[in-house]
Amino acid sequence: MNRMEWWLLGALARLLEPHERGTVLGDIAESGESAAQALAGVTGLVIRRQAALWCGWQPWLTLLGLVVPLAMLLNINSHQTADGSAIPLWMYVNNWETSDLHNAGFRLLLAQNAAVILLRYLKLAAWSWTGGLVLGSLSRRTSRINGALFLLALASGVVLFGVPPRLGVNQPVFSVGFYRDWFPAIVQFGLVIAPALWGVRRGIRISSNRPLPRIILATWMAVIFTMAVISVKNWIWWRLPNPDLQPTLWESQLLRFEDLLVYLPMVYLAARAVASLFHGPRAALSRPVN
Amino acid sequence: MLGEFEYLLLTAAARLGSQAYGASIRQEIERAAGRRCSIGALYTTLDRLESKGLLKTHMGDPTPQRGGRPKRMVRVTAKGVQAASEFYAAVTCMTRGVAWEARREMAPS
Helix, strand or coil: CCHHHHHHHHHHHCCCCHHHHHHHHHHHHHHCCCHHHHHHHHHHHHHHHHHHHCCCCHHHHHHHHHHHHHHHHHHHHHHHHHHHHHHHHHHHHHCCCHHHHHCHHHHHHHHHHHHHHHHHHHHHHHHHHHHHHHHHHHCCCCHHHHHHHHHHHHHHHHHHCCCCCCCHHHHHHHCCHHHHHHHHHHHHHHHHHHHHHHHHHHHHHHHCCCCCCHHHHHHHHHHHHHHHHHHHHHHHHHHCCCHHHCCCHHHHHHHHHHHHHCCHHHHHHHHHHHHHHHHCHHHCCCCCCC | CCCHHHHHHHHHHHHHHHHCEHHHHHHHHHHHHCCCCCHHHHHHHHHHHHHCCCEEEEECCCEHHHCCECCEEEEECHHHHHHHHHHHHHHHHHHCCCHHHHHHHHCCC
């Protein structure tokens, strides 16, 4: 086998447990199999191992209780953020006049709008990173598959949720191809997919070192699930106006409270980092599992 | 009762003794059965037999031939020997007097 084939085989074998990966690749090296035979053999073993894992309920709970709602929540938020920021962006970029800068009121409004947009972008990126982190940290053995499915769901969100609202008043903005087609995709890749991928990688490292406590994971899953349900309902309401589905005051209060709870894993990691800074790495807040 | 592949694997491991590990067992099965033995089938069966207590495995030393990667060494336990003997007894008992037993005896080795 050439170097490229070995690299491909090594990448596939990363889906196996570390101790098994070494012995399997060693057996292949010793037997002198062809690349096709080796790839077929390792693929077969990976499928058997994953199939055995997915016979349990935990990966399904993660997939249906976290991967799907989180991807939907992030997709909807990504498009709301993109559409919401496209309007002020269009106002400033496409209608820019330098003379406006002489007006103090214009400068104040520009600063306010820029701050609001940047905070929305930061919030979306932080949610995506945290989501990836939690997913990656859940189970070392299924995190790669769940992570891949999550990223696939996020990538498909560009197509599935990529229809901006055709509101008459915003027609001039969304009639520009960049704001209608490209801008939501840029926001989705830059503020959702890239941070989520980074989070998944970080989470996989955490899972093999000191996983997040179960109480934080359970709380986080419940928060994401309810937020996703409310967001999907509201998203449908915006598309198909129906008074019965109108967002309630209770829901907006709940969403405001849950907005804070989304950062729970980040707060925990920060607290753990501070604890280890003062008391050494042994004084981490959770016990190592498996 | 063992499955056919489980029996082949246990027998190959017993025959190889201290040299029984993934690649050598696979080679032995392929030689005896005359068909390909997939890595997936081998390792999942090894795990199953180990969980049943019919064999034990441990990590061996890495060798340059294997690119410095370790071997998964296999040892058949007393329970494994017992299970393989029972399977063999059942197969020979069942085969006695059947047409293909005579054909096998007549065939040149």
